[in-house]
Amino acid sequence: MAIAVLEALDSARTQWYHVTAIVIAGMGFFTDAYDLFCISTVSKLLGRLYYYDPSLGIPGKLPKSVNNAVTGVALVGTLMGQLFFGWLGDKLGRKRVYGVTLVLMVICAICSGLSFGSSAEAVIGTLCFFRFWLGFGIGGDYPLSATIMSEYANKKTRGAFIAAVFAMQGVGIIFAGLVSMTLSFIFLKRYDEVPFNSNALFSTRPEADYLWRIVLMLGALPALLTFYWRMKMPETGRYTALIEGNAKQAAADMGSVLELEIQAEQDKLSHFKAANSYPLLSKEFVQRHGRHLIGTMSTWFLLDIAFYSQNLTQKDIFPVMRLTKKAIEVNALEEVFETSRAMFVVALLGTFPGYWFTVIFIEKLGRFIIQLVGFFMMSVFMLVIGLNYDYLLEKNHAYIFAILYGLTFFFANFGPNSTTFVLPAELFPTRVRATCHAMSAAAGKAGAMVAAFGIQNYTLDGQPPKIRKAMTILAIRKAMIILAVTNLLGFFCTFLVPETKGRSLEEISGEDGGGAGNDTGGSARTSVSRTTGNHGEAV
Template structure:
């Protein structure tokens, strides 16, 4: 918040008001800035002079961010972890389980199963070659349809459940997803046929059913993890501003753990069932391996259904925002306005997800080719799984590093995605033009390093960021729908990679795929806003202005240039940014919310709303000034008054 020099002392005093210890009888004497600054100018986003972190000069911004993130918030979190650990050594693990593992359990289970499909395919080819390889007894179209039906089911789930999540509610979508995934896993475990071709057909349709549940996990997990930390109304929460990205990506990275444990389980089960990890493999061993590998996540998914049935407050943010907009059912008006006002964002979140999935799934599809290059004389399925385990382990480092830095205001979402896309572009374009050089035995380690680094930067970049921003840059009323749409377009990238890789050789893949990384970086740079450090309640404020047809009147930080895309700035959005005016508007809005709640209680409708109380000082202030009009200038107070408050409460 920009201020004149004469404003600095009052603002500084007001920030210091956060440490006041006052009795209720003294709150009436607090001037307005001392009442509202601790709420409207939180210390994690504003300096002592009331300047928003993104308005600070670069060196001061760096100093402010590093000081608060490391020496204030970092110290606080580590202190809490240490204090809890002294009481119970397992407390940090329990906290991590509740905050990341449980919210991301659905994605962990689907990651396990979906990547199991690719992992067991070489095993099927080794035992039933006439069906899965030469197609002598199986229809090649049905064998190839396995991947396409799986992706089709996911896309149906992403769009359908995304709409349901905004229409019926988050909890309904979460429970429904788990039930469908459980049903799909039971069918996959028991899949059979009177012939190999009949079994392939059954297997393909079971994957389609399972895929519907998987697709719904994307918008539901993202919105649930995101909204669990948000504030409602004018005032936001520190957890939302500082750790929203970490909350979502911590749940998302469970997908990586799912991939990891799938490889481990398959290796152990095959060793036990076959007596060896090397060929020949018996049909019985393969039957045991793939059915047990599906039965294990079925048990976990059944537990997930039970857990989600008892979740509470999952719809709180959605219900609050719908209530403020006086909407029941599905908010079609917001959907239309989203395409009108956030069309560039729709293009960015869907387009970059498409580009990323060409890389992400292309990387998985290309993995067998990579293994052939580095181990030309080894045809063991176990060898492929070992290299897959290495690749997933490298990816996990990227997942966790993304979670660690995605909320950092000096790096954040947008830079992370651009850097990740550009590294993937570079790491694929280099071997494209020197393929024989890097695939020769004497330079094979360089080829390995580039392939594994591409996996690392995919997770420490677009794969993590696209999952977050596809929900984050939209209002709550259409958040799940927008995320589902972006994810579904992304899956078209997976289909494109599968089709493309079927017709081109290994070197040509390196010629073609890098350009999707470059395209993703360009789309991110032009059309994607950077929401790092922006609280969602502020974004919802802007959205309410847009719904009321007064979008140009909003002048808060949601239209700060740092939180808008390059395209939006070209379109003139953000010119109205005015922190001083916005401060006054926020107080007016807080008063309006307080008055509305108080009137409902007086009318005997306490169940519909109650007086909003931010703290005792605000309550006393609104009680004292109840007769003043909501648009009255509540800002002007003399330096002497502020000084008096400081001297009284120091």
């Protein structure tokens, strides 16, 4: 059943408004990535500041449980925020909820940097509290940004547009490293002329306490800058028409955006809604979309185990790659500088290009092929690292290690890290699209929590140095092999999801009367009358 406003969206040429939507939604993901990953650059500094014991004669270090809480609590909040705001986005509207998540992110990013307390435990506890709610706001950005972009885009460039929004995550990771590197360099230059005390390598000046706070608070800036434009965006035409049932308003909103005159067709819309009224928890949904939901949830869960294991343990892998020195060889600010610089280099050369390869090739190769190849190549490179870790470490083949490690990031992003975000925004009916995307994303964050609280726990405090080193090497080898197997499972779970490129959202989901998830389908005849040039033509 062809509805004019939906056809107009599917066939509209790419124009400036699409670019604006990508930037507005993408800045949310820039903020998300910055806030989630900047903690890796300063977590060691927190240990030096708040857990230094002069009697031990070694640099302070966060206890394992505290480190897990600091790096992982935002992931817990993100999971819960995804489920809550995804459901709310389907009930109240994408735009209305979109602003709430942004405000929450701004407030909690600032409050994270203002964490207070009279003891180390109090400061860290306050930090974890605000990072949980920061993650809660970040969680809402996942389903809402993906859903909004998918519902605005035309069917020929939809995958590239959604992937471009997600690619801003790579930019956020780069800036997390760049900002921490720049600020730590400024602090180092500022205090170079002041001599350190005898414990210079192990303790740190009180001024360094400012560094981590500024790094965390700066995460509020990009979100704050885009708030006005996010509030100016109209509700998506698909939500207004298919969920609210207001064909006239949907036609007016999208006609203004696309510079077209669009027929309201209220009668057609009423029949459309009546034919697609089954709820999420129903036998019909399970029959039509159950396999797809299992596919999107399982692949995102398995992917994030590997992806977050890579990101959260970077600070411990960098010394192996000769990108950073050992903790006892540098002072606290130098350690932040080196960790941030290494994170910046790996993100710039390994992480960032993969995202944009996906943007370029997703409409040519399709989501299915990119995800399969990405999972497979990640598995291969992680297996090579795991089986040859002793060789790469002991023989000082740092460059080989760095290349292999960087390639795992490249194929994560030119692969499942991007496609697992795109597919849930395309596969499911409009009335449950944000909820199903949220469930898929929450499964991913469950995988990230496995990484944060499980996979990365290979340090063995309390053991003699030689034994600790040997056992840590063994643990890392085992972890890389486990992650290789995890990626291989993701490869096979990919077969649960269909290819979606080149088809309308209603055709993919079966809302147009066809079978959900079919790889073929006819295109309906448009009923849009053009008023300005070629504005209705497809790309």
